[in-house]
Amino acid sequence: MNECWRDGNRVELLINGEEFFPAVFQAIAGARREVLLETFIIRDDKVGRGLRQVLIEAAQRGVRVELVADGYGTPDLDAGYLGSLLDAGVRLHLFDPQPLLLGMRTNLFRRLHRKLVVVDGEIAFVGGINFCADHLADFGAMAKQDYAVQVQGPSVDDIRHASLQLLRQAAFRDSGDIFRANADLPAADAANTGGVGRSGGPCRSCLVIRDNLDRRTEIEQHYLRAIQQAQERLQIANAYFFPGYRLLRALRDAARRGVQVRLILQGLPDMPLVRLCSKLLYDTLLRDGVEIYEYRERPLHGKVAVVDRRWATVGSSNLDPLSLSLNLEGNLMIEDAAFAQGLDAHLEELANSSCRRVTRQAARRGYWWRAPLVFACFHFLRHFPAIAGQLPAHRQSLHRARVDDGTAQSQVQP
Structure with a gap:
């Protein structure tokens, strides 16, 4: 079993979208160099639009923004949503999207289900909350009860590495540029992480x-x-x-x-x-x-x-x-x-x-x-x-999103 325990982290529990979304959006709003974000679902609702806005603003001020969404969990973003992200310079990748069969999604298995956010190699989020409004109480009776953590300290470097590793495995032509451009980002320093989270102090x-x-x-x-x-x-x-x-x-x-x-x-x-x-x-x-x-x-x-x-x-x-x-x-x-x-x-x-x-x-x-x-x-x-596992297996590949002829599409970059 591969293990990478790190001492000196500060970890705060975030309960539901009411605590998670403001924390993530604030961190992205303060980004200076890099935003890495992975999620299973993004929807074009008030949460998805809030995410789009902070990502666009980050990209417009020169921050490198890599957004990865699952091709099964996030199949329906329209050309307007995608186009505004891409025009601002956000790099949007879909994990193994597949064409519909008789109007139905077919690529159910081996999904990108993890939810990770890393900002400037200094603050990270790990949890189960997608970027959609059904994680907020005002969604109604079917609003979800869910959790995430905000992390500062040495473990942020491991979370960042996991996100970059997925990008490194991806099949798009400029992957090497990601690592050259950001190789000098420092690992997070627990001594300079600001306030104390609910861990009460440095933890493992x-x-x-x-x-x-x-x-x-x-x-x-x-x-x-x-x-x-x-x-x-x-x-x-x-x-x-x-x-x-x-x-x-x-x-x-x-x-x-x-x-x-x-x-x-x-x-x-x-x-x-x-x-x-x-x-x-x-x-x-x-x-x-x-x-x-x-x-x-x-x-x-x-x-x-x-x-x-x-x-x-x-x-x-x-x-x-x-x-x-x-x-x-x-x-x-x-x-x-x-x-x-x-x-x-x-x-x-x-x-x-x-x-x-x-x-x-x-x-x-x-x-x-x-x-x-x-x-x-x-x-x-x-x-x-x-x-x-006997079904035809797909590679852990990402497809760069683009907007073509007014429709949202994804295309593998060789």
Whole structure:
């Protein structure tokens, strides 16, 4: 397992778009040299337009702006949106876009799902929040509950390196220019990072990414080790929960040895099929003492965990086959008592005030007819990544966006 733990970071938890978007937009507004941004979804709504404005202003004052969006998650930006970015000098790249088939998107697997922002090599953001208005409470009943972290310190250099590495792998002709132009950017210095975040002071953190090259199981391995080392309390809040056998066994073993294991999962799902899959595992977990709470206020989109109020993670990775075995993901692992205690207290409040606890009696209703479905679904999804791996694989490639004849398009640059 590749690890790069760094001491001396300051990490602040950002809850929902109300905290995340202003922090990111302010950082970009202050950029002097470089903005690197990766996301799964950008929409042409008030958040997407706010992002476009700060990126355009940065590019117009000479900042190098590299914007990467997933070709499946972000298929619908029109020529006006794209053209204004490109005219200002923003470099916009789409991760593996594919043409529609009968009006439907086809490139579901191996997506760029991570959400990373790095500004001037000095401040970075890692989390699960996309650039769209459904991460704001005023969106309505389907507004998402989600999390990110703001990072200052040595780990920023690792986050920047991860973003540049994706650009280096991309198939466009001027990639070398990116690295020559920005090679002299300094790594962040923890002694000059400004205010104290919710970590309460310098802390230890590690960026962990999952890709389809040489880091296929990194995030899962970090989760496994944290769960196996848990002694008192473990809380996981995760939107799409259908882990493989190793993680399930680790959670059950932790509960059996007396660790309080609490899962906060979707109760008002944005994707009902995903919740159905999660519910198939409820009885298996509950019978070994795992506590399950369903968040009922709005769709849960978070991917966070805290162990023994000392270790925590915030990022883009769900605990399901897509995130753990196929998508490109990024999580920040944090070892800091103040940060972990703050996240633990937040999840405790969430469970107590906004969740419904699932009882084993409720989970077992209709179990007699669900049992064969549980068996079939679990083993199918357990082997799903290998099945999907037999499909034609695409390279981890980026396509430079352009506007041609009034329509938004993307084209591979040789």
